[in-house]
Amino acid sequence: MRRLTFPRGGIVPPDRKHQTGRALLWNAAIPRTSIVPLLQHSGEPAIACVSRMDRVREGMLVGRAASSRSANVHAPIPGVVREIRPVVLPGGISCDAVVIDMDGEFDLLGKRAEVRDWQSCDRRTLSRLIAEHGVVDMDGSRLPMPLSYGRMDHRRCDTLILNGCESEPYLSGDHRTMVEQVSSVLTGLEIVSRVTRPSRIVIAVESNKPDAISALRTAVRSSGLESHVVRLRVRYPQGDERQLVKAVTGREIPSGGVAADVGCMTLGVTTARAVYEAVVLGIPLIERVVTVAGRAIAEEANVKVRIGTPVGDLIEECGGFRKTPMKVVMGGPMTGHTVTDLRTPITKGTRAVLALTAGEIRGARTLPCIQCGRCVTSCPMGLDPTRLYKLIEHGDLRRAASEGLQDCTECGACGYICPSRIPLVRQLRQAKIRHGDGGSGE
Amino acid sequence: MWIVTLCLLPGAGWGVYLYGTRAALVLAAAILSAVVFEAAAARLASRVTLRDGSAVLCGLLIGMSLSPAVPLFIPVVASAFAMFVVKWSFGGLGGNWMNPALAGRVFVAFSWPGAMTTWPAPRTLDLVDGLAGATPLSLVKATAPERAQAPIAVLRDAGYPVSAFDTEVTSWLNVNVLGRAGVNLPTGYVDLFVGNVAGSIGEASALLLLAGTIFLFARRIITWHVPAAFFVTFAVCTRVFGGLTAGLGLFEGDVLFSVLTGGFVLASFYMATDPVTSPLTGGGMLIYGSVAGIIAFVLRAYGQFPESVALAIILVNAVVPLIDRLCRPRRFGHREVRHGS
């Protein structure tokens, strides 16, 4: 059978997942200090509801959602609020963070959670539970969950897609989650489908994860969830919502629109699991799976880690640096951001921490553009990155915008493929922000 | 760029073997002056660019496209024109819209047509002296159409030598390979293919040039689109109409002869594929190659200058921005292609 994929552009970089994709997930140690930013998604920050020297319990609300574009934030560890200070997150967003020093007892860790009979809950209850526990879309749009599916309210959702592509190199957290915790993922999916009531559910996984596919197929059959698992061709950026919807349904999300505009909703694997924990076990979103990889890391692994753990602590957990890293990246190699401060905390949206050696990063020397056109061929959005880049360099943002600047999803395919190593993505990303619409045009 | 240069070296080396030190001198003059002029121009623009290798490549291509008999000021002027006028006046590597090496060559070809079409006798593989004063193509073009002969027969009649090597290989081919398909290859083509003929320094050996392209394809420095489109349209046109100018009928053109002469291989694989001056997308490249093929054929058949391929390419270079506009991919999430603003 021809494996589904999106029609144009895209690249197939070496995936570098072999190490972490086979190893079991393990739990990181609890950090002594947790730095919990009040904005961990795109939208508005939560309002702190604790103050300095307050004692917090594990899983206690520390930041209350300010609006529907905001999400609750909980204390990942029990302890004392040392301070509330501004932090700069990767990507240059700054917000206040609650800094908690560990102290006191763990209420959730190691305790047997009480299982809620979610089947008897109605839509509104489920939706409220998801929101209360601070679940955000941890993979795609990074919007608070209720908003993410709230867009479906007035439209008919006909397809719910579980996004198990994980097409970006290095990342394998979703892969391990699908293999090891397949039933919680499926339950999370089922809960979301209860809320959005789609007419069909598709589980999309790239064909380089056969063990995940077979685990999902078995679990689907035994759980009786009405859905089918499709294998997609390995191709980056298939995990991007636009490409995924196109690959699975053939529908094209209009420029500036969202999946809901074409009756679809995508759900990330990590998010599905968080939904499960929130609704069924009543555990707020205080930890997530992070891939720690790169040649400079002593022990590459997928680790379940508390939100707010400083990156440095996490790297120590994995044996520290084996070599001097050229740079440390939070997020995937294509879409992530370089961090310079190892005290930067893990947030709900941190999919990976990569410590890359010089050999893994393509040379920094930029050569003149020779108009080879590879970036045009690789752009899944049908843009002409080199032309946009030149227009931006030339200071003509207006023209760049008319040629599709805001359609750029910052997938990084063009920059990856560029033989002259021109920092296309960085430039386009900055120009998008400067042009005003801000963010990814959502 | 360095890799392309490397891939060209066997072909250039063969030229030096055929014509001796004189050819080496022309190549050296072209490369050296290209590098010097590039350095000077880059200095004026306060940029450092020698490391990208484009100057060396450009000089090499200029040298390879010249006759070994040209006075040495010709490669120097060609390099100067290429570097200053064609390349740096438009902003250096990436800014130029016309292939600098070809434009340099065309400039000197139109300026000194006499010197550019003087061909010394090459030292061929089995030391049979080639015919001085004409390349196979110019010889064939010079014959009047009323003789109504295939090009290879024209060469025979003009006393163009056939090497023993050619005779042997051709007969082996005829017996063992082509004979089974019922084809009988006349002698002469093998000489053209391996480069036992007169011509510009770098165009003689199609074999060595093609060998170099294997590496180019393997490293994905060039794609198949341009050479394939170029070849197909040129071959089809030659087959269908190519016989007419020789006094033959429709469908009697000699494709093999046409593509093995006049620097076709050099131009289609190494010059037309220059990324800077060719379109961005695969579709665009197909259009570009096809148009270049048609123009190359028309100019070769009816033009004054047998080396029409270079002219065809720079002519099509001019419409590349239009082709790019035409072949702009459809933007995701938009219903139709938006043509500019």
Add this chain to the structure above:
Amino acid sequence: MVRDLTRGIFRENVIFVTLIGLCPALAVTTHVINAIGLGAGVLIVLVASNVSVSLLGRIVAPRIQYPVFLGVSALFVTIVDLTMQAHLPGLSERLGIFVPLIAVNCAVLARADVFARQVVPARALLDGLGFGVGFLLSLTLIALIREVLGSGTVTLVAFGDFDGVFAVPRMSDNPARVMVLAPGALLTVGYLVALFSRFRQGPVGHAAGAEDQA
């Protein structure tokens, strides 16, 4: 008044600065003598039409001024053309259609329209003289460069046994023929315009509006 005269020669040189009236500058500058011949023709027409326009400017209704100016310049061009045909048949033949084309030379029309119709005849005369001389000098410069590079010669007026052609030593052996062909003209003017703008330190290409009138 002095500025009326000098302005056209360098600071507002029609060819290199305002970039109008280019076509003859490009086409006829294969030989120095052609450039001088056409330059002189333009000079005469420019002066004559400037003065006439200055006189007519007040009488003719604005609505029909443009056609009238055009007619005036065409009239003088006809006179120059016929005179040239009669007395300099060789030159006239070489310049071909470019003599009658002076009639629509943007330089002539632009001066009439922009300047001459608003001022007294004396100033119009000086202005015409200045711009005419500027035009003549520019053409000669272009022709000198092109002929030396492209033919290796400098062709001036023939008299007696002398055919008027000076050969430039060394250049005449292997001249770059392209320079006397069309590409040579465009390239030469391109670089000269750049050079002029560099000396003037001013912006180049502000003549877009004027060109639309062309």
Add this chain to the structure above:
Amino acid sequence: MSYVGIILTFVLVNNLVLTYLLGVCPVMGASRRIGSSIGLGLATTLVMATGALLTWALRTWILAPLGLLFLQTLVFVLAILALGHYMERLVEAVAPALHRSVGKYLPIVSTNCVVLGIAFVAARADFGPIESLIAGFSGGVGVLGVMVVVAAIREELETEAVPRALRGMPVAFLTTGLLALALLAFDQVFLQNLVG
């Protein structure tokens, strides 16, 4: 000369812009954007075709019988000026949409040397009415082609690191110059070989 010969002559071999160097001003001035260059080019083509025909008629039916051929320049200039003027009015009345894109350029091009140039060229070659029309039209197509090609190249060059002194007009000249160099490929010999 055959009709095909005339077309090839004025589009390629003797392209008015790239060989005769006529109409360089509009090419330089209008070729900043493809859109305006197409409009101007079409207007030029229109005026050139009708202008060549009109001047043929004036020559054959009025000037020659009256022995006034020496007034040719004056008559042609004024006739073509009027032609452009009235054609614009006609276009405006008949097709306002066309007026916005093409028609508004008609009066501008009517005093252009390329339009008058083709009239003189046709007069000197003693072209008949059909030949004049074809010459005017194909000459216009040649001009249009150059305008569009140069405009497309210049649009790309806008974002390139062209040396400061060369930006704007000089680089437009160089572009046109290189185009003329390439077009040298089509010469008289080529024309003779192709159409005899």
